[in-house]
Amino acid sequence: KNVILFIDDIHSLFAVKDQYGYRQIFYILNSNLSSGNVKAICTTTFKEYTINISPHKNFEQRLERIQIEEPDETQSLDIVFGIKDSYEKRYNNINFTNNALESSVKL
Incomplete structure (x- = not known):
C-alpha cells in the first residue's frame, strides 16, 4: 500500500x-x-x-494536475548557485566558476 x-x-x-x-x-x-x-x-x-x-x-479524475512553470533566468541562477558548493564537495576535483554557471543558464 x-x-x-x-x-x-x-x-x-x-x-x-x-x-x-x-x-x-x-x-x-x-x-x-x-x-x-x-x-x-x-x-x-x-x-x-x-x-x-x-x-x-x-x-x-484520479489525478491532481499541478502545473510547474519553467524557472526564469534569475531563478535558474539562484538554483545553480544554491547547489554549487554541494556538487563541488560531492565530486572531488570539480570547481565551477561563476562565469561557467552563468553561461550554462543562458544556453
Whole structure:
C-alpha cells in the first residue's frame, strides 16, 4: 500500500498503437489508482495532457494536475548557485566558476 509509481511522460502510455496493450496498461494503472493500492507521480507537457489524458475523464479524475512553470533566468541562477558548493564537495576535483554557471543558464 505504500507504493509510489513515477511515470515520466505518461502520455506515451496512451500513444500505444496496439489496442490490446493499451487497454491492459490503462486497466492496470486505472484500477490500482482507483483502489488506492498505488499512488503515482506523472510528468507530461500541457499539450500532451490535453491530447492524451483529458479525453479519458475516468482516468483524469484520479489525478491532481499541478502545473510547474519553467524557472526564469534569475531563478535558474539562484538554483545553480544554491547547489554549487554541494556538487563541488560531492565530486572531488570539480570547481565551477561563476562565469561557467552563468553561461550554462543562458544556453
